[in-house]
Amino acid sequence: MDGIRFVTHNRHKFREARAILAGFGLEVEWVEMEYPEVQADTLEEVALFSARWLLDRVDPPFFIEDAGLFINALRGFPGPYSSFAFRTIGNEGILKLMDGVRDRRATFKSVVAVALDRDSEPTVLVGETPGRIAESVRGGGWGFDPIFEPLEPGGLTYGELGEEKNRYSHRYRALRRLGEWLSEGRKPL
16 A cells, blocks of 8 residues: 545644654545544544544545543543643643642553545554653643653653654554554554
């Protein structure tokens, strides 16, 4: 497979995906469109719902990606509600919720749902990056990047890592799995 479509309205995600999948010799075409994201308890449910909905609207092969920040001390919040949480309370709101909290462990999770044809169920691939919530907003980036410190390389937020983020991110790990899976001839997981 030489190319695949990425359905997203987020240009930042598209740029990351294009750079990561280029390493597997895959060309990524951007399909800029909105699609429904059902509210569900897991990112996998959200991604599968959206991919199934898109099967009637976008020619396969394509993939979508959904991500969430899961904070241990907040019992996994915001998790699958990360987009909503970012739009409503943002980084400052998360930091306020974490004020005085010692356990700052968190995991950023990315779920890719890929549809290779109209007759098969979309496949889900997951990437996770363990880390912690910083004490303050640091660096640029988008979304929760300025408050999430991955364990590797340690001490810097995604926002401070800049392009280096692609070497450690949850999205990198999920998209690397996608690239490997497609390169191996789409073998079942």
